[in-house]
Amino acid sequence: MTAKKILTQGIVQGVGFRPYVYRLATSLNLNGYVRNLGNVVEIILEGDNIELFIKRLQNELPPIARIDSFKVLDIDESNFDEFKIIESSDSYSGISVIPPDIAICDSCLAEIRNPTDRRYKYPFNACTDCGPRFTVIDSVPYDRDKTSMDEFPLCDDCLIEYQNPYDRRYHGEAICCSDCGPQMAIYKKDKLIDSNNPIKLGAEKLKEGKILAIKGIGGTHLVVDAYNDEAIKELRLRLNRPNQAFAVMSSDLKSVQRYAELSENEIKTISSNKRPIVILKKNKNYNFPESLSPGLHNIGVMLPYSPMHYLLFDEGEIDTYVMTSANIPGEPMMIDNSEIINGISDYSLIHNRKILNRCDDSVIRFRNDELSFIRRSRGYTPEPYTINYDVNDLNILSLGPELDVTFCLATDAIAYPSQHIGNTNKLKTLNFLKESINHMKRITKVCDIDVVACDLHPQFFTTKLAYEFGVDVIPVQHHHAHAVSLANDYKIDEMIVIAADGTGYGDDHTSWGGEILYTDIKSYERMAHLERQKMPGGDLATKYPIRMLLSILNNEELIKNYIKYFKYGEIEIKNIFKQLETGINVGVTTSTGRVLDSVSAALEICNERTYEGEASMKLESAAYYSTTELELPLIFDKNELKTTEILEEVVKLYLKGHKKADIANAAQKTIANGLSELAIQSAEKKGITTIGATGGVFYNEAITNAVKNYIESNDYTFIQHKNTCCGDGSVSLGQAIVAKTKNNQ
Template identity: 45%
Template sequence: MGVLIKTKGLVQGIGFRPFVYRIAVKHGLKGYIRNVGDGTVEIFVEGGNIEGFLKELKNAPLSQIEKMDIREEKDRGYEDFVIEKSTGERKEKGAIVPPDIAICDECLREMYDRNNRRYRYFFITCTHCGPRYTIIRKLPYDRENTTMDEFAMCEDCEREYKNPVDRRYHAQTVACGECGPEIFLIKDNAIIEKGEEAIRRAAKEIEQGHIVAIKGIGGFHLAVDAQSDKAVGRLREMYGRPSQPFAVMVRDIDSAERIAYIDDLEKKLLTSFSRPIVVLRKKGEKLSRFVSPGLHTIGVMLPYTGLHYLLFDHLEIDAIVMTSANHPGNPILKDEKEMNKIDADCFLIHNRKIHQRCDDSVVRAVNGRVSFLRRSRGYVPLPLNVHINFKRDVAALGPELDVTICLLTGNKAILSQYIGNTSKYDTLEYLKDCLQHLCRLFGVEPSVIACDLNPAFETSQLAREIAEEKGTEVIEVQHHFAHAASLIGEHGLDESICIAVDGYGYGLDGQAWGGEIIYAGRDFKRMGHIEYFPLIGGDRATYYPLRVVAGILGKKVEDWLIERKNSFPHGEKEIEVIMKQRGDILTSSCGRFLDGISALLDICHYRSYEGEPAMKLEAAAASGREALDIEPVIKGDKIMVKEIFEEIFENLKRYRREDLAFTAQKYIATSLAELAIEKADSEGVKNIGISGGCAYNDFITTEIARRVKREGLNFYQNEKVPCGDGGVSFGQGIYCGIMRMD
């Protein structure tokens, strides 16, 4: 008796076939393994310990098997076990390209084994680990199609590469100190150290308070001593980031636990093969106060390459700032030839080319579940399964900020790495390059291009250009409809009421939406929203949130604003002008609401990075408790905001700032939940979800979830794609699938 096994999932480029070969031989089995296209692998085994084999197979490293069909079959009389090469394999659409994977335990052990020939070799990898997506130029995933093609294997490496029972069998990144990539330290445009000495010297530079640019998997990092106010402060000054939080890389999980609280989910994320930056709650201020100023959280990651481990071997300190090397809004630096675009005291570089840039991923536990702030290295380009069958290929280009792009084909969605702020020229070029690359890699030929409804976005402009050039159809998707679609697309829901809360999205009525109750299902409808309030000076109000306070409370706060005239670039004169304006632009933005409260509580008067006032409000509220008992004020389909601003203004002196921050967050969460529940009721919908950038607020999402579940309804949040604008491209694609495709 034999068995035929069919598996689907991540099976290419992660050593699945050699792994199966090894366990088949171990259990005395005969038969074969082969790829049969579309990501399916077929295995036939007979004549040995099948049970033992199946048990090990189910625990295959990194394989993330989606499906495994096992069927008993007659013996076929195989004489040994073989890895069969099928013709035309890997050519089909939806073939799986693996993401970049953190160094595995076995490689790590070898790297520290004096008798191993890769002892302390910084680029040690195997079939279970190493760069993938960032080095692949095209499929099939063979060495000549990667940036490793410049390194001819030495005899020893080649022997491993060709040996089916070796862990490096067909490991496209196989290399050693003899034949593989080398590492250098560059200072003042000259190579001053090589190999281990380069790493040692880089560590010393960091400890001396210098800025070291380090070339990694998907681009360069800027590294500085995370304990040093001077070093972190200098980095902020040089890169025009006065207070945007920096991520830190720590030596190990114990070091992480010394600076932050870590629960089971967070620990699992930190140590996963994707090794994202995990946003954790700080344990006091153990590092420089400039690392994440004014926030109760800190982004932490563990080392994920041999180089990172070797660097820490030479460091006395346990934490370094590791932030993407770029000026705000521009793409992460990837090539030596771009080195003149950034400033650093020295550069630790290697000579393996990066084909695709890829920033670190960033996740946070929100309401006890995974929430992606950025889905990038370690996850991309793993496809997401969707419940819609796309008969025509769609390319969705996202909105303007935090952009990703998304390809949808068959029942798969391929979300790109983080691209960023597309109003910057270089970033838009990066997007175009990434679009072309992903289309080629996955054999996708879009006949529909989805973009935001806002005609002013560069991505919308690009959609029209592509349409003109290639004759494709353009579908414009309202921003919050896209957020709502991302939620039902991710969870495979027929319909849901979606609370879409963020900073800004161009509304169907031309106003600035951002606090929306959306019906998403057979069609998309706006069911309710936060009552419009004026944004005096439009965009200026997003940078200077005291303008939101002025817009909502008017004359009443004139004197109070004058007391804060230093927070206005033109002082009292500016306040005078503001008082006369009523604001042409109206908004229902939840983000601006939170910004306004933050300014009213003197927590943040100037936004130096996206989300800053609201994030600092959340930080303050984290140590607060309810102060005023304010019931939601909902009139018709609108959540009122003036009342809560007035209450807080009148009680500014009576309560702690933290308690008022808590109260305001509770007010908006309660109101949104109440209105959504009311709409779910009237529409007969059983599902309520939340999406949009404000859904990163742990308190707001948790509070809404609690209220929704208390009503016996199902609650959903984004767990596979970002709820922020990094998930909008996915939502745009899903929207096309629901609304416009037959």
């Protein structure tokens, strides 16, 4: 008789993997056992059908499971007389991962809608195929006593399901029912309301136009009726969020299709068990208030992913709600009950299960039907990336930039990305980063850090934090990190990359953001860039793009056409010109974002930034409605694209009365073509045929498409992010890869 040991790594804990192994082994008359070993599942087999077991195991996995590593070893027989699932151990420290939080499955959804089921209307229904994972686990192996469900001992009925290997709830650590699990309650401010159905009462309050906070799986949402203009404006006022678009949640796909356009890929993604927010184009039937998504041609949409979401729709009369994260802008989501009920909402739906790790909604946008992550978080974190290069044996922690931060833990050739952390210039968010690092270390068992990678910018809080770990620190240039994360998607050793965004600290100590780089992963060379422009007042030129426009034009006669946008009129204009002459508090930038913002200001689309990327996003939306092609000058000076000439022509065309949409479209296309031409010239110098695009500017579909067309029409291969963010969410991955490949030949 044959005997073998199998060690599997991947998403093999908390997904019904062990009961599946049990059922398969017993059906093939095999003896032995299966158990969790920290980050690995160990299977011992004796019998005559082991080869068939191995074949079927890899081809018939449970819905959420994924095997990344599969090792088969010969062992001596032990004469087992049956097959068992035995107690977990943490004696093995291999590479594995806890699965992300998964949307409620069809079976659990049917139960909460079935009046005869004992879990009817129970808002925490889950099984091994769905429900919370990452947000409820404290450490590995993934057993109930290491989760926030440990506070809810199973009742007799749930215990029978939990102990039955043939039940879909076998060792489903989040399972429970109304007799033994978490409960919901509703508050009016800090006063508890006695209610037999808090969710129904919450739906009624939403119908009345009230603001409702809902504590969910990985955080808290603020919710209002998406059709109620007054409620939306009140929410904006209380959040101090005057213009940034709100995401919405609709009850089903049919509701979404009434107001938005969806491709097959968008339908597949928004309906997947990961349930991200997907940025969709508004259609002609869009009938929500302008206050919902002001000045934009698109809107972020998601479908329900938790039982409580479905129950909220079932109990109410509204098919679409605003669902926005309950936090002060730049700070982490609220998860503490006392903080929630004392927040800005009129009413709060809360529960008594602890959220051990915040996890914000993921955000995805399709550009020309190609998926791009804007925020990779719930539903995806902490699924790891494979580093597709030769790596050193160091454990790396990489901390990302300062805004839109994620971090990575990298060991061997695996990088574990964190959920979205946010803006670490806020103390609460910086503390959230530290807490999340410790949490990720526990669940990955990557406890000892050898090297910390960080941004090149010396003043970032993440850079300062890097030096607090007491180990070697490797600073990585911002756009090089962007480029490396893109290259890893394609396993490319060297390429030319267009890195276009708002800002990144350059190795010449100026602000970069319109860069053509050559990279061979370990190093980079700056080949070309946009024209250097002065930034009067530093961040003021970002907040008020009219200041940036003044600087780029450097023309007093032209800028006087915009005098109404300067608070102190002509005096302020003269003072800014004087500031540019003296160089006092004046930065230098090659940022594509600042040029696009200036175009937006020149066309009077947006003259004050109230959220990240506002001016450029509104410019894209204006250009979306263009009907006529216009030409703008494309002038190069050696390795620079001249942007002053572009802005001058934009202003002249606007003053002549050309349509905003047409000028906006022409400006975007001209900048895209200019960057593309610089990239092609650089590729020719290096003898390289692949050109990539990275950075937040490439969330812009029109610019991405223009760059792609220009590069491919010149017979070069164009690549863009497919598994990672083109924005700052992927910087930590790039940093980790640079550190993992350093000094590795």
